[in-house]
Amino acid sequence: MTSRTTPVGPPPAGAAVFDPAAEAARATAAILDSTLHGTARGVVVDSPPGAGKSTLVVRAARELAAAGESLMIVAQTNAQVDDLADRLATADPELPIGRLHGTDSPPDPVLDRHPALAKSSAVADLRDRAVVLATAAKWAYVKDTEPWRHAIVDEAYQMRSDALLQVAGLFERALFVGDPGQLDPFSIVGAEQWAGLAYDPSASAVVTLLAHNPGLPQHRLPVSWRLPASAAPLVSRAFYPYTPFRSGTAPGERRLSFGVAGDGAGPDRVLDEAAESGWGLLELPARHTPRTDPEAVRAVAQVVRRLLDRGGVTYSGTDAGPVPLTADRIAVGTAHRDQAAAVRGALAALGVPTGAAGGVAVDTANRLQGREFDVTVVLHPLSGRPDATAFHLETGRLCVLASRHRHACIVVCRAGVAELLDEHPSSEPVQLGVTVKFPDGWEANHAVLAHLAEHRVAWRP
Amino acid sequence: MSVLHTLARAEAVAAGRAVPAATVLHRRLSARPLVLVLLTTAGEAGAPLGALAGTDRDAPELLVVPQPLDRDLRFGFFAGLAGIVLPLLDACAERTETEPATRNREETELCADALQIVVPNAATVDYLRLVGRSTRFLRTAEDPDAPYPVPAPLPLLGRWLTHYAERARTPGSSLLVAMTDLLSRHWTTGQSALEDQHLGSLLGWIDPPPGLDGAAAAARAETGRTPDGLLVSPPAGPATDPRFDNRVLAPALTRYDAARAAGSGVAAAEAAVRRLVASQLRPVWDDVWHGLDLLRALPEGAHVEERWKRDRWSFTGHRDRVVAGEPPQPRRDDAIAAAQKLAGRETAQARLAAQEALDDPLALAARRLAGEAFTGVVRDVEMAFSDGRRPMPRPLVTLDTGDLPQAEPGARVYRAVPEARSAQPADLVSVEAAPGAPGVPDAADAAVNGCRITVRLTGGMGNGKAPREGSVPAPGDRVTFTLFEHDPRGGPALPDQEATPWTHGGPPGALAVPDAPDPVTAEDHL
Numbered sequence: 001m002t003s004r005t006t007p008v009g010p011p012p013a014g015a016a017v018f019d020p021a022a023e024a025a026r027a028t029a030a031i032l033d034s035t036l037h038g039t040a041r042g043v044v045v046d047s048p049p050g051a052g053k054s055t056l057v058v059r060a061a062r063e064l065a066a067a068g069e070s071l072m073i074v075a076q077t078n079a080q081v082d083d084l085a086d087r088l089a090t091a092d093p094e095l096p097i098g099r100l101h102g103t104d105s106p107p108d109p110v111l112d113r114h115p116a117l118a119k120s121s122a123v124a125d126l127r128d129r130a131v132v133l134a135t136a137a138k139w140a141y142v143k144d145t146e147p148w149r150h151a152i153v154d155e156a157y158q159m160r161s162d163a164l165l166q167v168a169g170l171f172e173r174a175l176f177v178g179d180p181g182q183l184d185p186f187s188i189v190g191a192e193q194w195a196g197l198a199y200d201p202s203a204s205a206v207v208t209l210l211a212h213n214p215g216l217p218q219h220r221l222p223v224s225w226r227l228p229a230s231a232a233p234l235v236s237r238a239f240y241p242y243t244p245f246r247s248g249t250a251p252g253e254r255r256l257s258f259g260v261a262g263d264g265a266g267p268d269r270v271l272d273e274a275a276e277s278g279w280g281l282l283e284l285p286a287r288h289t290p291r292t293d294p295e296a297v298r299a300v301a302q303v304v305r306r307l308l309d310r311g312g313v314t315y316s317g318t319d320a321g322p323v324p325l326t327a328d329r330i331a332v333g334t335a336h337r338d339q340a341a342a343v344r345g346a347l348a349a350l351g352v353p354t355g356a357a358g359g360v361a362v363d364t365a366n367r368l369q370g371r372e373f374d375v376t377v378v379l380h381p382l383s384g385r386p387d388a389t390a391f392h393l394e395t396g397r398l399c400v401l402a403s404r405h406r407h408a409c410i411v412v413c414r415a416g417v418a419e420l421l422d423e424h425p426s427s428e429p430v431q432l433g434v435t436v437k438f439p440d441g442w443e444a445n446h447a448v449l450a451h452l453a454e455h456r457v458a459w460r461p
Numbered sequence: 462m463s464v465l466h467t468l469a470r471a472e473a474v475a476a477g478r479a480v481p482a483a484t485v486l487h488r489r490l491s492a493r494p495l496v497l498v499l500l501t502t503a504g505e506a507g508a509p510l511g512a513l514a515g516t517d518r519d520a521p522e523l524l525v526v527p528q529p530l531d532r533d534l535r536f537g538f539f540a541g542l543a544g545i546v547l548p549l550l551d552a553c554a555e556r557t558e559t560e561p562a563t564r565n566r567e568e569t570e571l572c573a574d575a576l577q578i579v580v581p582n583a584a585t586v587d588y589l590r591l592v593g594r595s596t597r598f599l600r601t602a603e604d605p606d607a608p609y610p611v612p613a614p615l616p617l618l619g620r621w622l623t624h625y626a627e628r629a630r631t632p633g634s635s636l637l638v639a640m641t642d643l644l645s646r647h648w649t650t651g652q653s654a655l656e657d658q659h660l661g662s663l664l665g666w667i668d669p670p671p672g673l674d675g676a677a678a679a680a681r682a683e684t685g686r687t688p689d690g691l692l693v694s695p696p697a698g699p700a701t702d703p704r705f706d707n708r709v710l711a712p713a714l715t716r717y718d719a720a721r722a723a724g725s726g727v728a729a730a731e732a733a734v735r736r737l738v739a740s741q742l743r744p745v746w747d748d749v750w751h752g753l754d755l756l757r758a759l760p761e762g763a764h765v766e767e768r769w770k771r772d773r774w775s776f777t778g779h780r781d782r783v784v785a786g787e788p789p790q791p792r793r794d795d796a797i798a799a800a801q802k803l804a805g806r807e808t809a810q811a812r813l814a815a816q817e818a819l820d821d822p823l824a825l826a827a828r829r830l831a832g833e834a835f836t837g838v839v840r841d842v843e844m845a846f847s848d849g850r851r852p853m854p855r856p857l858v859t860l861d862t863g864d865l866p867q868a869e870p871g872a873r874v875y876r877a878v879p880e881a882r883s884a885q886p887a888d889l890v891s892v893e894a895a896p897g898a899p900g901v902p903d904a905a906d907a908a909v910n911g912c913r914i915t916v917r918l919t920g921g922m923g924n925g926k927a928p929r930e931g932s933v934p935a936p937g938d939r940v941t942f943t944l945f946e947h948d949p950r951g952g953p954a955l956p957d958q959e960a961t962p963w964t965h966g967g968p969p970g971a972l973a974v975p976d977a978p979d980p981v982t983a984e985d986h987l
Contacts, residue, residue, distance in 0.1 A: 162800035168962030199796035
């Protein structure tokens with residue numbers, strides 16, 4: 001979608017010595033310069049997974065506040081807003097922050113520890129605050145108030161154009177930050193009749209913004225601090241072919257090892273492969289299954305169980321000490337909610353805790369978006385399916401699932417997905433005036449599969 | 462496709478006929494709908510060939526264009542259509558009732574009924590949209606500058622068709638409905654959703670003729686031909702059967718052209734074309750009425766009347782815009798209008814899904830299977846009160862259910878209480894696997910034994926210290942809670958058109974003036 005992005009600084013790929021910290025600092029400086037001193041009403045920042053987007057938002061917010069500008073921050077979910085507010089208050093405890101929230105959705109109690117942070121469901125109570133944060137849905141109810149000088153719109157690629165339409169009157173200028181590779185916003189009813197219009201209400205906010213304001217400065221963050229050296233090249237190639245990024249760590253810096261030797265069964269072998277290479281594919285025999293494929297679900301649960309039983313330890317850098325791999329650092333990603341529920345059930349049956357309080361995070365791609373873990377176990381969206389629909393082929397879904405990990409990603413899948421893809425070439429109708437998104441999900445799926453095939457462990461449970 | 466739907470399709474295959482997908486009728490069926498069957502000409506985009514239209518199943522009006530490439534005849538056809546549709550619209554527009562004032566609205570006039578148009582399939586809805594688009598900007602003889610004036614009622618017909626076709630995109634609306642959509646909502650066949658778009662084959666599954674099972678009846682409807690090579694069950698339009706076009710229609714059109722050129726025998730040639738077109742239309746016409754008969758055997762869902770009232774509001778609103786002399790609908794929605802429509806339709810979709818589940822145990826079953834609702838028997842009710850100066854009843858209700866709701870404790874759930882105006886809210890307190898096989902704390906067992914769920918009722922119990930009579934379920938009662946709201950509301954109002962922000966191109970400005978009529982192009986003079 002954003003192949004028009006202009007790279008900042010020299011292309012990292014050709015540089016003899018790549019200094020990730022210097023590259024990232026250069027990009028950040030350029031972004032802050034555009035935001036604080038530029039003349040354009042909007043600045044767009046594309047951020048690949050784990051490239052320090054939240055850090056950038058916090059930094060930009062502090063600098064704008066320090067310059068005496070009034071600032072509002074728009075994020076998409078209450079969890080994101082709470083997280084940003086917490087980070088901002090932690091980074092700058094003196095900063096007067098306002099957290100605007102809905103009457104039915106009180107903010108996370110964790111914010112109570114910041115004395116300079118005020119909470120209210122009425123914007124009038126927060127007008128004196130240097131920074132006010134709320135979800136786009138809450139901002140949409142704010143009317144008849146003096147516009148803010150500045151806004152930061154976080155996760156702007158996941159915001160729908162009509163949501164931006166509702167809040168754009170509240171600010172004069174804005175910094176739009178987001179990851180173009182993740183899941184696109186969606187609508188529960190058909191919106192084809194507006195496809196191709198610049199202001200298609202179901203499109204992403206950034207697409208609409210750039211269609212109407214083609215000259216806006218666009219930046220991107222060039223370094224993923226989350227993805228290890230084993231993952232960044234694949235994710236960059238498969239999902240960001242025209243805006244490549246690099247890993248902030250060198251090969252071998254991030255390590256995963258186990259205190260207990262493998263028992264030779266499929267789950268242990270795939271764990272060893274993933275510890276060695278950062279990727280693992282546990283391939284079950286080909287079969288058409290219901291969505292909650294019991295065998296695949298059990299295999300996912302067993303992999304997680306063994307991850308914990310084998311005393312996994314992670315090393316985040318060459319000189320970093322070992323950190324035990326605990327349940328809260330593991331995520332299981334699925335395409336559907338019923339699959340997530342089935343995995344939770346299977347994990348509970350193996351005695352593995354799940355959920356927010358220190359357990360394994362088991363959720364759909366939509367809900368794992370923006371989160372980070374040490375190891376992820378993914379139930380492949382196309383596993384066992386007789387068809388490949390647009391939903392299951394969506395580029396962003398696979399991208400989210402394949403880019404949440406700091407150390408290793410293990411994919412559980414039935415054999416035959418490559419053939420399934422070949423039987424279902426993308427057949428979405430071409431809409432006039434719609435920017436074709438590259439890569440399409442079909443191609444991205446093939447790219448990831450081809451890479452995973454090198455780390456394949458076939459297993460018949 | 463939900464699990465229940467997949468199962469129903471499998472059952473239909475096994476049974477050899479469609480199985481019910483609903484226990485009630487989820488759309489309004491007017492007592493006197495206007496049924497419209499349309500055919501177009503192959504190779505000429507949007508050119509009508511013929512139509513059967515009317516509210517009386519035994520006496521449809523036949524409209525035929527004996528030479529579809531002749532523009533005068535085409536506009537004559539549309540004028541004929543307008544002559545059927547507009548009087549029916551006027552009749553509905555004139556009969557009004559008074560809506561009492563509410564907090565947000567003054568006393569208003571509301572049309573007592575709206576004209577319902579029933580067409581065979583979704584492709585016909587699209588065609589009506591196209592007709593609306595192509596006629597609403599046309600200039601009539603009333604405009605002295607119009608180089609090629611069309612009959613006066615045409616633009617008005619175009620505006621109404623545009624409104625109907627646009628309204629048809631609102632989930633749950635019944636102003637303009639496609640029979641294939643209606644039937645496939647209420648029955649599940651043993652064929653794919655794509656095949657269900659064939660009216661004849663769909664009816665074959667639902668009501669196979671004696672001696673045939675659903676699959677055979679569907680196959681006959683799709684491919685069966687009479688000895689002269691024509692389809693037994695002609696396409697429901699707007700496209701025609703190519704073999705009919707080539708073998709039968711084309712020679713008849715040629716004869717009509719020849720007769721016109723010769724200046725003799727025109728009436729006979731035209732009658733021949735009319736007979737041929739009627740032979741293709743009549744079976745479809747009968748199919749649509751057959752579908753109406755099948756649907757009318759179902760009792761109407763409880764919330765259908767409420768949704769139909771929204772259709773009447775929509776109808777009344779358009780009537781008022783026409784009466785006020787407003788220009789026709791613009792070619793494209795502006796940013797605000799598009800966002801408004803999308804938001805309205807999303808609310809309508811959520812409302813429809815909720816209301817269908819409340820009206821129909823089969824629709825609810827699909828939601829229960831998806832973990833979006835749970836039905837169970839109340840085991841225990843423990844009275845509790847809220848903290849605060851005036852303690853309010855907040856009873857804890859524990860129930861056993863075979864369902865597996867996909868929600869975390871703390872989630873809001875809703876219960877429909879008979880006679881109450883709105884749903885009773887409650888908070889999910891805990892979800893535990895029901896004690897099944899002793900000693901096995903196995904959550905996977907929940908799938909077998911179900912769950913024990915505790916909720917705290919938080920409202921709908923009146924203002925007193927004691928809950929209102931009947932507002933708290935008693936042990937042994939069978940209750941259903943849903944994770945979805947029963948009456949979802951729309952979001953905040955959008956900005957005015959003049960306040961369209963810079964991110965969306967700013968106010969429409971020049972576009973605010975009404976669209977000029979379509980420019981005359983070379984194609985207009987073929």
